[in-house]
Every structure is written in structure tokens, then in C-alpha cells.
Amino acid sequence: MLIKRRHGWELPEAKATPESHYLQRRELVRSMGLGMAAGAAAMALPATAFAQAKAADPSAGLYPAKRNDKYGVPAPMTAEKLATTYNNFYEFGTDKSIWRDAQKLEVRPWTIKVDGMVEKPFEIGIDDLLAKVQLEERVYRHRCVETWSMIVPWSGFPVRALVELCKPLGGAKFVVMKTLSKPSVMREQRDLLYPWPYVEGLAMDEAMNDLAFIATGLYGKPIHKQNGAPLRLVAPWKYGFKNVKSIVSVEFTDKRPVSFWEKLQASEYGFWANVNPQVPHPRWSQATEKPLGSDERIPTQLYNGYAEFVSSLYADRKAEKLFM
Numbered sequence: 001m002l003i004k005r006r007h008g009w010e011l012p013e014a015k016a017t018p019e020s021h022y023l024q025r026r027e028l029v030r031s032m033g034l035g036m037a038a039g040a041a042a043m044a045l046p047a048t049a050f051a052q053a054k055a056a057d058p059s060a061g062l063y064p065a066k067r068n069d070k071y072g073v074p075a076p077m078t079a080e081k082l083a084t085t086y087n088n089f090y091e092f093g094t095d096k097s098i099w100r101d102a103q104k105l106e107v108r109p110w111t112i113k114v115d116g117m118v119e120k121p122f123e124i125g126i127d128d129l130l131a132k133v134q135l136e137e138r139v140y141r142h143r144c145v146e147t148w149s150m151i152v153p154w155s156g157f158p159v160r161a162l163v164e165l166c167k168p169l170g171g172a173k174f175v176v177m178k179t180l181s182k183p184s185v186m187r188e189q190r191d192l193l194y195p196w197p198y199v200e201g202l203a204m205d206e207a208m209n210d211l212a213f214i215a216t217g218l219y220g221k222p223i224h225k226q227n228g229a230p231l232r233l234v235a236p237w238k239y240g241f242k243n244v245k246s247i248v249s250v251e252f253t254d255k256r257p258v259s260f261w262e263k264l265q266a267s268e269y270g271f272w273a274n275v276n277p278q279v280p281h282p283r284w285s286q287a288t289e290k291p292l293g294s295d296e297r298i299p300t301q302l303y304n305g306y307a308e309f310v311s312s313l314y315a316d317r318k319a320e321k322l323f324m
């Protein structure tokens, strides 16, 4: 995300190159080395690796989830390496290569606080939440407002399932989600020029739309820390900045929230943020996009290709700034 009034850290999209693959190669070489040194014991490595993964994340056994292809299976799928090394997670830094720093994020224990206009506020741990929902996999397009895009397989559950669990009151009009605050680990949160924590929201009818998704997994595994572990929003018809990561708070309200980017630069980023190739960002065109890993730009689609599922949500909202 590029903000006009800021300098120094602004990184033109064209200069933001995908993370080099060197570290992953190093990890591969290291694990191969370990395996060879251990001789016959190397045979047991996969089981050990699985046990370690499970200890680090007790949800590891829930993936891969069964695929739901009701909303299509767009192609070509973005390589996992790209989608997990080219990220926006400003809490860890303002460039795309924050994935190493994001490994410092501890995702257990993880508690989500539910409050605001609900029958009864409560807190729930991520694994208790996972036990209450049915996980599925959906392959969605993702379109960043900066004009890069990707196609990835999220695992998770509809936002609707979360809303139903929260039991909002009839007067609730919006659901607001916030990212963890932890400046000791999320070093950019020490920069108080930003309106931390990262906040985003959906109108209740958007949240209840079947496309709106909470991702807890990615590429058939628990979601990577840099992609928003242990849970993040995925609203694929909107610009990527709506998809708040590492959620610790779900609040219901009758007032439209002011989201993180809107607070920073309301003239450029709004609440609705629906993808529309015909409505340029004040500083660049939104007509095309560059899929991660590709040199070609492709046309951007209205509602990021999901118009048939979501355009009716906006029939009575024509007076709103729907596309910023």
C-alpha cells in the first residue's frame, strides 16, 4: 500500500520484487544435511517433522480440508513459494519480504474476543473455534489495490459460521475485526504514525454472503504466519487490504468502522473497496493486474470476477463510494 503523505518507506510496486528463493533453498539443504547425518534415522524424519508441526500448531491434522468448488476453481494457481514470500503485513515491516520476521509471531495460545452488539460477549481459543466449524478449501482470486494478484487455495470456513457463533443482536450492522497488537514482535507497531491496530470490517449482509471466508489454512496446511495466522479474513471481491490478518477481536456495531487505511488516507482508501477495473485509484489505473510470478499484465475483472455472487449486495448502495 502506498500512501502519498509518507516518504522514505514508500516502495513503488514495480520495485517490489518477489522474495529471493535463497532462504528456502537453504532450509531444504539444511534438512537434507540433517537427514544424511542421521543416517538410518533419516527414514523417520517425515513422522518427526509431522510431530513437530503438530506440537507447534495443534490444528496441523485438520488439513488439507475438502475442496468446495462452488465458486469456481480459478487458474493458474500461484506457486506457494511466491504467495508466502511476497506479502503485505505492515506490522512486520513495510516491504514485501517480511516473511522471516513474521515467524516470530506466536500463534498458540491464541484467543479471539467477541464483543459489542452480541447477546453475550465471550472469548474463544482458536482450537476451540476450529472444533466448532466445518473446514473446507476454496481457491480464490486475490487482487491487491497495488495491482498485483494471486490465486491461492485457502482453507477455512464461511464468515457466516463465525457470525452465527457470535450471536449478534438484531441492530448490529457491521462486523469489525482487529489484528493482534504486539509491538515487541510486530516491530512496525512501534511507529505510532500508523493507526494501530489494523482494523477492517464488513457490513452484516456482506459478512453473511457465502463468499466471505475466514482462512485458517493455506495450501493444505495451517495458514502461514506471514499470511495471517492463525486466522484472517478473505473477501475475494474486494481489494486485498480488506483481508485483515491475525485476528484477535470480532466486534459487532451499528456504526460503520473506519478502517486502518481509511484512517491513514481517506481520499484513497474507503470502506467498501470493491474491485472495479473502471475506477482508478487516485494515483494509478486499476484496469489491469500482474499475477505474482508472471511478467504479463492481465485485465482486472469487476468484483474480481465474483460479480454474480456479490453485485446484488450493492444494488441499494449506489450512492456510496463502492470502489475505493
Ligand code: MTE
Binding pocket: 001, 083, 086, 087, 088, 089, 090, 091, 143, 144, 145, 179, 198, 226, 227, 228, 239, 240, 241, 242, 243, 244, 245, 246
Ligand atoms: N492485515 C494486517 N494486519 N496488516 C496488513 O498490513 N495488509 C493487507 C491484507 N491484510 C495487511 C493485512 C493487504 S494490503 C493485502 S494485499 C493482504 O493482506 C495481503 O495478504 P497476503 O500477504 O497473504 O498476500
